[in-house]
Amino acid sequence: MDFINHQLFIKDINVHIDPILPKKTAIITHGHADHARFGHDHVIATRQTIDIMKIRYGDKCAKKFTPLRYGQKYSIKNYDFTLHPAGHILGSSQVLIEKNNHRLVITGDYKVGKDETCKNFKLVKCDTLITEATFGLPIFQHPDPKDEIQKLIRSVKINKNNCHIVGAYALGKAQRVMNLLRQQKYNETIYIHGSLEKLCQYYSKEKINIGKFEKVSSKDKSFYEGKIIIAPPSALKDRWSRRFPNPIICMASGWMTVKQRAKQQGIELPLVISDHSDWNELLDTIKKSKAKNILITHGQEDALVYYCKKQNLVSKPLSIQGRSDEEIE
Amino acid sequence: MKKFSSLLHNLILTPSRNTKIKLLQDYFKILDINRAYALAILSDQLSFQFIKASKLRELVYKQVDQHLFDYSYDYVGDLAETISLIWPTNKTNKEGKSQNLSTLIENIKKIKKSEINTEFSKVLSELSNNERWTLIKICTGGLRIGVSERLVKTALADLYNKSVNEIEEIWHGLEFPYENLFQWLKNETSKPKIDFKKLFHPMMLANPIDEEKDFKRLDANKFQAEYKWDGIRIQLMVSSKSVSLYSRTGDNISSAFPEIIETTKGDAVIDGELLVGGNFKPSGFNDLQQRLNRKKASKELQKKFPVFIRAYDILFYKGKDLRKLSLVKRRKYLERFQKKNTTNQIDLSTIIDFSTWEELTKYKNNFYDDLNEGVMIKLKNSEYLPGRKKGYWYKWKKNPKLVDAILMYAQRGHGKRSSYYSDFTFGVWKENELVPIGKAYSGYTDKELLVLDKFIRNNTTNKFGPVREVKKEIILEVAFDDVFPSTRHKSGVAMRFPRIHRIRWDKPINEVLSIKEFKKEFKID
Numbered sequence: 003m004d005f006i007n008h009q010l011f012i013k014d015i016n017v018h019i020d021p022i023l024p025k026k027t028a029i030i031t032h033g034h035a036d037h038a039r040f041g042h043d044h045v046i047a048t049r050q051t052i053d054i055m056k057i058r059y060g061d062k063c064a065k066k067f068t069p070l071r072y073g074q075k076y077s078i079k080n081y082d083f084t085l086h087p088a089g090h091i092l093g094s095s096q097v098l099i100e101k102n103n104h105r106l107v108i109t110g111d112y113k114v115g116k117d118e119t120c121k122n123f124k125l126v127k128c129d130t131l132i133t134e135a136t137f138g139l140p141i142f143q144h145p146d147p148k149d150e151i152q153k154l155i156r157s158v159k160i161n162k163n164n165c166h167i168v169g170a171y172a173l174g175k176a177q178r179v180m181n182l183l184r185q186q187k188y189n190e191t192i193y194i195h196g197s198l199e200k201l202c203q204y205y206s207k208e209k210i211n212i213g214k215f216e217k218v219s220s221k222d223k224s225f226y227e228g229k230i231i232i233a234p235p236s237a238l239k240d241r242w243s244r245r246f247p248n249p250i251i252c253m254a255s256g257w258m259t260v261k262q263r264a265k266q267q268g269i270e271l272p273l274v275i276s277d278h279s280d281w282n283e284l285l286d287t288i289k290k291s292k293a294k295n296i297l298i299t300h301g302q303e304d305a306l307v308y309y310c311k312k313q314n315l316v317s318k319p320l321s322i323q324g325r326s327d328e329e330i331e
Numbered sequence: 332m333k334k335f336s337s338l339l340h341n342l343i344l345t346p347s348r349n350t351k352i353k354l355l356q357d358y359f360k361i362l363d364i365n366r367a368y369a370l371a372i373l374s375d376q377l378s379f380q381f382i383k384a385s386k387l388r389e390l391v392y393k394q395v396d397q398h399l400f401d402y403s404y405d406y407v408g409d410l411a412e413t414i415s416l417i418w419p420t421n422k423t424n425k426e427g428k429s430q431n432l433s434t435l436i437e438n439i440k441k442i443k444k445s446e447i448n449t450e451f452s453k454v455l456s457e458l459s460n461n462e463r464w465t466l467i468k469i470c471t472g473g474l475r476i477g478v479s480e481r482l483v484k485t486a487l488a489d490l491y492n493k494s495v496n497e498i499e500e501i502w503h504g505l506e507f508p509y510e511n512l513f514q515w516l517k518n519e520t521s522k523p524k525i526d527f528k529k530l531f532h533p534m535m536l537a538n539p540i541d542e543e544k545d546f547k548r549l550d551a552n553k554f555q556a557e558y559k560w561d562g563i564r565i566q567l568m569v570s571s572k573s574v575s576l577y578s579r580t581g582d583n584i585s586s587a588f589p590e591i592i593e594t595t596k597g598d599a600v601i602d603g604e605l606l607v608g609g610n611f612k613p614s615g616f617n618d619l620q621q622r623l624n625r626k627k628a629s630k631e632l633q634k635k636f637p638v639f640i641r642a643y644d645i646l647f648y649k650g651k652d653l654r655k656l657s658l659v660k661r662r663k664y665l666e667r668f669q670k671k672n673t674t675n676q677i678d679l680s681t682i683i684d685f686s687t688w689e690e691l692t693k694y695k696n697n698f699y700d701d702l703n704e705g706v707m708i709k710l711k712n713s714e715y716l717p718g719r720k721k722g723y724w725y726k727w728k729k730n731p732k733l734v735d736a737i738l739m740y741a742q743r744g745h746g747k748r749s750s751y752y753s754d755f756t757f758g759v760w761k762e763n764e765l766v767p768i769g770k771a772y773s774g775y776t777d778k779e780l781l782v783l784d785k786f787i788r789n790n791t792t793n794k795f796g797p798v799r800e801v802k803k804e805i806i807l808e809v810a811f812d813d814v815f816p817s818t819r820h821k822s823g824v825a826m827r828f829p830r831i832h833r834i835r836w837d838k839p840i841n842e843v844l845s846i847k848e849f850k851k852e853f854k855i856d
Contacts, residue, residue, distance in 0.1 A: 140395060141403045141416035259416065260407055261343060261464070263750065270344050305402040312396075 005081075005101060008320045010108065010132070012099075015078045019097055019108055029083065031110030032094035033058065033173055044068065046076060048085055050093025050208065054173065057200050072121065088112040089123030090277050091174030092205060098126050106130040107291065111300070113276065114283040115144070118185065119178050119210045131293035132320065136278040137256050138302035144256060144280040150273045151182040154252060157271055158230060165226040165246045166271070169235040169253040172198050174277055176232050177205045179254050180212035182275070183230070193218045193226065195233035195242070223247045239268070256280070285309065332458070333429040334358065335369050336465035343476045351478060355486035362517060365432040367508035372469055374480040375580075376507060381439060381470040382451065384410055390452055394419055405797040408745040411471065414455075415464035421456040429462070439470070481718065491516040499717055503530045503581060531566060531581040532646055532654075533717035534602060537707060537724035545725065546688045555658070555711050556683040556691055558703040559726055560641055561616050561812070562606035563623070567640060567677075569597045576605075587625050590633050591640065594674040601668070602644040602715075603677070607636050611678045613702050616827060617815045640677045642669065643707075646715055654715040661715065695727050704812070705729045731810035732853065735835055735843050738805040739765055741787045742798050744772055752787040752799065753780055755831065757807050758822070760845040766822045768849065771809060774830030782834070806835040806843060814853050822846055824855055 006012050010019040018025045024041035031037055031047075033054035038047075040059045045052065049069040056063060070076055072095065076083045080102065085095035090111040097108040105128040112134065114123050137144075158166055170176040176198050183192065191214045194202060199217050206212060218231060226246050237243060238251055253269040256276030264272040279287065284306060288296055296310045296317040303319035310317035338358045345351050359366055371377035391400055391414050400417060407413040430438075435454075442450045455463055468474050481495075484502070488495040493516065504525030505512050511523040540546075565584070566577045574592045576585045585592050588605070607622060608614040621636045622628060645665040646654055653661050662682075669679055683706065685691045695706045705728035713723040736757035744753030754772040758765040775783065786805060793800035810832040817825035823846070844852070 139403045139406055140399050141407060141413060143416070260750075261340070261412055262407065262409055265344055266750075268346060270346075272344070302402070302406065305399050308398055308402070309396075 006099070006106065010320075012081065015081055017078065017081075020110070027078075028064075029097055030055070031088065031097060031108070032091055034091070034111070034171075037110065040064075046070060046083070048072070048093045048095050051095070053204065054093060054201070057204055058173075072124075086126050087121040087124045089114065089117055089120060092120045092177070092208060092210065094120060096124075096126060098128065104129050106132070107293070108132045109134055109287070111136070111277070112279055112287075114279050114287065115147070117178060117277075119174070119181050119205065119212075125287065125290050128291055128293050130295040130297070131288060131291045132297045132299060133284065133288065133306075134278065134300040135284065135298045135303050135306045136301040137276065137280050138284060138298070138304075138306040140281045140305070142256060142259055142276075142280045143282060144259075144276050145274050147178075147182055147275045148186060150254075150275050151179070151186050153271065154230070154273060155183070155186060155188055157250065157252075158228065161248075161250060162228050164248040164250045165229050165231060166252055167231045167233055167238060167243055167246065167249045168273070169238045169251070169255075169269070170232055172234045173201050175254055175275070176234075177202060177210060177212050178277065179232060179273075179275065180215065181210060184211050184213045188230075189213065190229070191216050193229055193231040195231070195237050197234055197237075198232060220245075235267075288315070289313075332432050332435050332462050332465070335365070335372075335432050336459075336462045338369075339465050339468070339474070339476055340461055342478050348482070351482060352486045352489065355478075355483060356490045359487060359490060362513040364508060367510075367513070368432045368436055370483065370509060371507045372474065373478060373483045375473070377436075377469070382447065384471060386447065387414060387467065387471070390448065390455075391418065393448070393452070401796075405743060406750065408743055408748070408750060411464055411467035414467055415460050418455055418463055420459065429459075435466070436469070439466075487516065491518075497522065499533065501525045503532070531568075531577045532600065533581075534564065534566065534579055535644075535713075535715050535717065535724060536719040537709075537726040538719055538721055540708060540725040540727045542727075549688075551686060551688050551691075553711055554708050556685060556694065557643065557680045557707045557709070558683070558694075559705045559707050559728070560604040560606055560613060560680075561702075561704045562604040562613065562619055562641075565603055565605045565640065566646075567591070567595065567599075567601040567603065569595050569599050569601070571598060587622065587628055588638055589628060590638065591676050594676055595672070596674070597668060597672060598649045599645055599668050600647040601640070601642050601665075601677075602646060603640045603642040603680070605638055605640055607638050609637050611639055611641075613641075615702065615815070616813070617825075638676075641680050642677055643680045644715065657712040657714070658709055659711050691727075696729055703729075731812060731832075732814070733832060734759075734768075734809050734811070734849065734852075735806050735838060736768060736809050737765055737803050737840050737843055738783075738801060738807055739767055739803065740798050740800050741783070748772070748780070751780055751784045753784070755783070755807065757809060759843055759849050761822075761847075762845075765803065766846055767820075768822045768824055768846070769809065769811070769826040769829040771807075771829040771831050774810065774832055775834075779831070779834055803840060806838050806840060808832040808835050814855060816855050824850065824853075 005014055017027045017029065019029045020031055020037040021028050022039060027044045028042040029046045030051055033051050038055050040063045042064045044066045045064040046068045052067045052069050070085050072085055072087055082100040084098045086098060088094040088096045088110050090113050094110060096110055096112060099106045107126050107128040112123055116122060154166065168179060170179050180192050194215050194217055196217055202212060202215055224247060235253065243249055250270050251268060252271040252273055254273045254275040256274060256278055257263050258272030258274045294315060296315050297320045298306050299320045307317045307319055338354060341354050342351055395417055403417055404413045439454065458466060484498045485495050488498055501523050514520040515522050564579045568575045574595050575583055576588055576591060578584050606613040607619040618636050622638060642665060645661050645668060648664045648668060653664055665679065683694050691706060705726065708725040708727060710723045716723065736759055738755055739758045740756040741752040742754040744751055754770060756767050756770045758767040787799055787801050790802040791799045792802055809829050811826040811829040813827040815825050816823060
């Protein structure tokens with residue numbers, strides 16, 4: 003495992019995983035902006051991640067693309083790379099690196115729970131595990147997302163004269179919320195913020211059931227009474243949200259577990275729907291991976307490092323530059 | 332319990348006053364014993380300090396690893412919420428078996444001290460997250476959910492077609508379980524009869540003056556001014572049978588100040604300030620603190636830190652309700668009371684002679700060698716009105732003292748600032764090192780907080796548990812009310828009410844004072 007440094011850089015063959023700055027060869031775990039950036043020479047990722055990068059940054063966001071199927075091997079010198087489903091968003095993957103019989107897994111962002119909008123997480127056994135820790139505290143125990151989405155549906159039924167604006171990240175979370183609504187038999191058109199349109203179209207094209215959706219337009223205020231609107235969190239506080247009739251501000255995020263957090267952000271209806279593993283899932287993955295060496299990135303590392311050490315696992319935090327906690331999803 | 336805890340959950344997340352009222356009204360449509368408990372809890376009348384924070388920690392450490400709990404608490408910033416989230420729920424009991432609020436509280440009251448560990452833990456395990464949060468809030472006292480007593484009264488009044496002032500008036504004469512109130516609200520009986528003389532009367536409070544707007548608008552001749560004292564506001568109830576002393580919130584604090592209770596005679600209700608000092612010379616808040624938060628005061632303590640009352644106002648005199656009279660007329664009664672008062676525990680607040688606002692400024696800023704906090708400006712013909720009504724009484728505080736200090740450490744805040752690094756420790760030079768002189772967690776704007784929070788995250792040089800040490804490059808201008816010598820702090824000083832006034836981007840850190848210069852400037856030996 004000495005072949006990779008704390009920036010997820012393999013010097014030997016000049017390969018980076020999820021680099022922040024433009025690099026020669028970049029393996030990209032998924033399309034979120036804190037992982038997938040513009041300007042690499044060569045991008046290696048799943049086809050869907052590459053599609054998403056092109057939608058967000060344009061067709062020329064990298065000079066060369068190599069799409070990999072899950073499980074398809076790609077070798078550079080004596081390094082073998084395979085991608086495996088991470089269950090985070092459409093196209094998301096973990097990276098398995100094999101070298102001289104040592105197996106190292108970089109989970110990227112991952113979620114163990116079921117999700118119809120992407121291929122579900124697959125556990126990969128390894129010697130060294132580099133895991134994320136966005137929700138690495140025992141207070142995070144995600145509830146069943148169906149119960150959470152029912153809260154939204156119930157509130158829509160009760161508050162007929164209000165519209166519900168749901169804050170959800172444009173890539174992944176927005177479509178997951180739409181899919182969950184469909185699973186719970188909410189069949190009305192869902193209205194979306196303009197910035198979500200292309201990604202929603204892409205999900206539809208990839209045969210993810212997000213149902214009928216329509217971009218919000220300058221219709222009469224009363225038109226949106228009783229409707230559900232999905233928007234990126236940044237739009238909730240913006241002037242954009244004032245055009246709607248008596249909006250009830252909702253937010254779909256794992257952070258909504260903490261009431262004080264919801265209150266700080268002015269969220270009236272918090273929905274605890276996360277695309278990351280919760281505490282128990284993190285522990286479970288660490289255990290089942292059989293890894294003896296655990297490196298922890300992204301978020302609340304301290305508690306997880308402490309826990310691993312107690313289990314006699316070698317563990318330390320990896321602080322990857324440019325990623326502060328709590329801003330990412 | 333389910334209904335009440337979801338009411339609290341919704342109230343805490345609702346910014347709109349009208350929606351809060353609607354939520355309260357939905358809940359109080361029925362008036363039963365559960366609602367009586369709810370009303371007592373919401374208005375902080377349920378004196379039910381069942382368990383202390385320290386005991387709760389002890390219980391939670393038995394359920395989860397102490398370090399994991401501490402990491403979580405540091406992140407969440409609210410003890411009740413951390414415990415409610417981290418506590419393992421007994422999943423077998425998940426379905427519908429929610430007890431109602433009154434049964435739950437009654438059952439908890441029956442738990443013996445020796446059985447708290449097992450019995451209270453059992454109760455917590457059987458509740459859902461949100462119910463657990465509610466119960467812990469109830470059991471530790473103080474909800475802090477952004478709902479004032481007044482708002483609850485307003486909701487009830489509107490729902491049952493009464494005026495909120497009517498409820499306000501009888502409020503302190505009502506007792507749990509509020510049967511007479513509920514019957515009257517439902518129009519089953521007439522308004523509850525209350526003996527007004529024996530009641531704690533909600534105090535009249537002042538609004539801060541807006542120097543720019545108010546002085547242009549207000550006619551100085553219609554107002555009188557008094558000094559504002561930095562003690563604790565009290566209400567003294569004197570009758571031939573008994574004497575009692577109440578704090579601003581209506582708590583009976585008589586037993587802590589026996590010298591007042593034993594010597595005062597007459598028949599009146601007095602509004603005033605409790606101060607520490609001999610011969611009616613207040614000796615500062617630091618001394619007063621030696622007498623606060625104690626149930627009893629030994630003779631020795633009474634001698635070392637003698638107390639007196641500086642009377643501002645009078646509400647009743649010889650059974651007569653004076654509250655509808657003007658301030659000027661009430662003052663005449665106050666003087667009459669004082670003439671007959673034979674003790675040396677009470678004096679009268681001085682009325683300042685002034686004719687223009689400019690003239691008042693000099694009284695506000697420098698008088699009594701720093702011991703007053705500023706001045707009160709009161710409309711001469713104001714009635715005695717409960718609460719903070721606009722347009723009658725104003726407070727005008729002295730300009731605070733200011734010092735520039737260097738940001739040294741930061742910690743995450745609590746409540747609405749949880750998760751932000753919002754508690755700041757700052758210091759001044761002592762030779763080539765910095766020595767902390769205080770800690771502040773308010774005063775900054777939301778924008779400044781974001782900037783500071785970001786700076787701290789990106790410039791941490793060291794971590795001590797939840798405390799982060801930061802690069803020494805930010806200068807804070809700290810405002811504070813006063814500073815005292817202190818043996819407890821390394822710097823030898825303790826500030827009163829320090830807050831962040833602004834960030835001094837313009838000043839280099841080597842221009843910050845040394846502790847020696849600081850002490851000299853603020854006259855500390």
